[in-house]
Amino acid sequence: MIAIGSDHGGFDLKQEIMAHLEKRGLAYKNFGTYTPDSCDYPIYARAVAKAVASGECDRGILICGTGIGVSITANKIRGIRAALCGDCFSAEATRLHNDANILTLGARVTGPGLALKIVDTFLDTPFSGDERHLRRISMIEE
């Protein structure tokens, strides 16, 4: 199950991503916002991060205008490794190396075509499991 959330700045892109996930047959849970009205991104970032940290959802996708606000917020939750990605190389590397469990996107920065490819790369790339990466990830939590 994929947790997805956005503020108003990421609302339209979130709709496109949800339609894309449906086409791929991937289950998701939308944690809001549910309208394009102005709102506060920490509410939705925290809800998605808690769903992933608790194990309710396996991965998360968060979108705001820049991807920065939701990233900062999500990374405050223990166990969350949220990665802001604007390209497929970063999306692949953060799965392989960081075992990132939340992808964040900036809807005012990254167009929908590229964003969907980043989403696919993030969801389809497994963690490498390499010892050096496991060691570094465990150091993050110290």
Ligand code: RB5
């Ligand atoms: C909202 O205007 C904007 O500040 C928000 O979407 C995000 O970019 C914050 O980091």
